Amino acid sequence: MNKVPFPEIERILFTEEQIEKRIREVAAEISARYRDGNLKLVGVLKGAVFFLTALARAISIPLKIDFLSISSFSTRPSAPGVVRIAKDLDESIEGEDVLLVEDIVDTGFTARYLLQTLAARGPNSLAICTLLDRTPRRIVQVPVEFRCFEIPDRFVIGFGLDYRQLYRNLGYIAVIKPDRDSLPFAL
Amino acid sequence: MGLITITGAPGSRHEEAARLVAQRLGFELISELRLAALIEEEFGALASLPEKAWPELMTSVLARLATEHHLVVCAEGAEWLFEQFPGLLRVQVVAPEARRIGVLMIERRLERPTARELLRRLEAEARIRRRRRFGRSVQRAEGFDLVINTERLEPEQAAEIVAAAAAARAIAEQGYLSAAAEAHLQFQVRLKLSRYGIAPAGKLSFKPRRFSHPSEEIFANLLDFYRVAWEYEPRTFPLQWDRNGNVIESFTPDFYLPQFDLYVELTTMKQSLVTKKNRKIKLLRQIYPDVNIQVFYQKDFENLIFKYGLGRPPGPPARSSRPPASEPAAAERR
Numbered sequence: 001m002n003k004v005p006f007p008e009i010e011r012i013l014f015t016e017e018q019i020e021k022r023i024r025e026v027a028a029e030i031s032a033r034y035r036d037g038n039l040k041l042v043g044v045l046k047g048a049v050f051f052l053t054a055l056a057r058a059i060s061i062p063l064k065i066d067f068l069s070i071s072s073f074s075t076r077p078s079a080p081g082v083v084r085i086a087k088d089l090d091e092s093i094e095g096e097d098v099l100l101v102e103d104i105v106d107t108g109f110t111a112r113y114l115l116q117t118l119a120a121r122g123p124n125s126l127a128i129c130t131l132l133d134r135t136p137r138r139i140v141q142v143p144v145e146f147r148c149f150e151i152p153d154r155f156v157i158g159f160g161l162d163y164r165q166l167y168r169n170l171g172y173i174a175v176i177k178p179d180r181d182s183l184p185f186a187l
Numbered sequence: 188m189g190l191i192t193i194t195g196a197p198g199s200r201h202e203e204a205a206r207l208v209a210q211r212l213g214f215e216l217i218s219e220l221r222l223a224a225l226i227e228e229e230f231g232a233l234a235s236l237p238e239k240a241w242p243e244l245m246t247s248v249l250a251r252l253a254t255e256h257h258l259v260v261c262a263e264g265a266e267w268l269f270e271q272f273p274g275l276l277r278v279q280v281v282a283p284e285a286r287r288i289g290v291l292m293i294e295r296r297l298e299r300p301t302a303r304e305l306l307r308r309l310e311a312e313a314r315i316r317r318r319r320r321f322g323r324s325v326q327r328a329e330g331f332d333l334v335i336n337t338e339r340l341e342p343e344q345a346a347e348i349v350a351a352a353a354a355a356r357a358i359a360e361q362g363y364l365s366a367a368a369e370a371h372l373q374f375q376v377r378l379k380l381s382r383y384g385i386a387p388a389g390k391l392s393f394k395p396r397r398f399s400h401p402s403e404e405i406f407a408n409l410l411d412f413y414r415v416a417w418e419y420e421p422r423t424f425p426l427q428w429d430r431n432g433n434v435i436e437s438f439t440p441d442f443y444l445p446q447f448d449l450y451v452e453l454t455t456m457k458q459s460l461v462t463k464k465n466r467k468i469k470l471l472r473q474i475y476p477d478v479n480i481q482v483f484y485q486k487d488f489e490n491l492i493f494k495y496g497l498g499r500p501p502g503p504p505a506r507s508s509r510p511p512a513s514e515p516a517a518a519e520r521r
Contacts, residue, residue: 073412082207082343083413107491109413112293117341119289137491139481140415140447141296155490 027058045069047103050160108140189257192265195280198287205261207346241320274361
């Protein structure tokens with residue numbers, strides 16, 4: 001058992017060394033797959049920033065990077081709103097081999113929306129690479145081509161993943177214990 | 188009455204646009220699935236109803252609903268009904284074949300050739316169904332008030348255009364269908380239905396959507412946010428029958444997501460009740476092996492809630508300024 005540095009952290013799921021090693025392995029797969037391609041990594045802000053930069057540095061072929069972000073979910077019953085692009089890509093992806101880089105794929109809602117949006121822009125190919133894949137929570141099936149780790153259905157933080165914007169800067173990935181008393185309704 | 192019909196070819200994303208229009212205008216959304224369930228409730232099993240009676244069946248059900256609600260109807264052939272009513276706005280959503288194939292590829296996880304084949308099959312089936320039900324297979328542009336091409340428009344943008352057209356036509360300012368007008372319509376419709384030997388049970392009641400647990404409302408809002416079409420408790424599955432064939436046990440999943448042909452059940456209750464529900468779900472999977480159902484248990488849902496920032500995080504409160512759980516401050520992206 002790894003020593004936990006903060007009391008709210010239940011346990012460390014993946015150490016910095018484990019993450020670095022796995023990213024190198026996935027980067028090698030990507031380098032081989034896109035050797036003759038025109039690779040562009042598209043990161044989804046903010047969570048994917050840490051993963052994308054580590055991944056990009058480990059990939060051995062030329063590549064471009066770009067970022068986008070989407071709007072936030074509101075809980076107001078009167079105006080639930082709909083997801084939309086909050087910050088769009090800076091450049092066209094037409095004819096490029098786009099690898100959508102995610103920090104985590106769980107329900108698949110976000111990935112599906114982004115795939116639909118990007119598919120309409122004429123890329124040569126479109127695939128997903130995620131740091132974490134939480135398949136037990138999948139509702140919408142989306143094709144995940146590259147994944148570093150599959151994780152159980154626990155709430156995790158670190159290496160870009162936050163809880164209310166905190167903990168992104170942790171170099172490892174840890175499980176944080178949910179506080180059941182704080183739920184907006186009785187379970 | 189205010190009635191907006193939104194129809195389109197497979198893959199044109201007209202269902203998403205319809206749902207967004209209903210959400211934006213506060214109209215009731217009647218999808219193909221919901222309409223079929225209402226027709227079945229009023230007139231009996233769909234398999235026993237002749238296809239030719241479909242316009243009258245639709246008219247009867249929609250007229251009843253229109254006495255209490257403005258409607259967005261996303262069902263084939265709806266544009267051919269109520270043509271004489273002033274509060275009607277007929278919208279057709281189109282998109283080039285390549286775009287629609289792309290939509291099917293993503294939604295159904297298909298390779299392009301398979302998606303193309305599926306699209307052709309769905310289109311052919313729709314043509315046959317329209318001919319059988321309405322006596323015509325082609326939807327001409329002049330039969331609509333508004334035709335929207337979603338090649339370059341997202342469903343949300345299409346919904347904005349429809350909402351603007353509805354405002355220009357003052358659709359929402361129309362009163363609901365009067366009881367007298369409904370009675371007149373029902374008389375005509377039931378006269379025609381009697382030719383097919385169809386006698387309505389007169390039990391149709393339109394239940395406003397009421398969730399039985401706050402978690403369901405949160406989940407529904409999440410689906411709306413991600414533009415995922417959903418139906419609330421649309422189908423009850425019989426699980427056990429007595430010797431006379433009467434249903435003695437059944438199960439009604441909370442949500443149905445038609446785009447993915449997936450039922451979702453939220454289980455946020457005591458462990459003793461979870462065991463009982465698990466038994467029912469196991470039974471459902473045995474009796475209906477083709478039915479896809481995803482169960483969210485308490486822990487799954489807790490974590491989903493925490494992901495969207497609706498709960499308070501663990502740890503000392505001094506480390507962050509946390510809004511109360513009811514505030515709309517959820518961080519969707521992580």
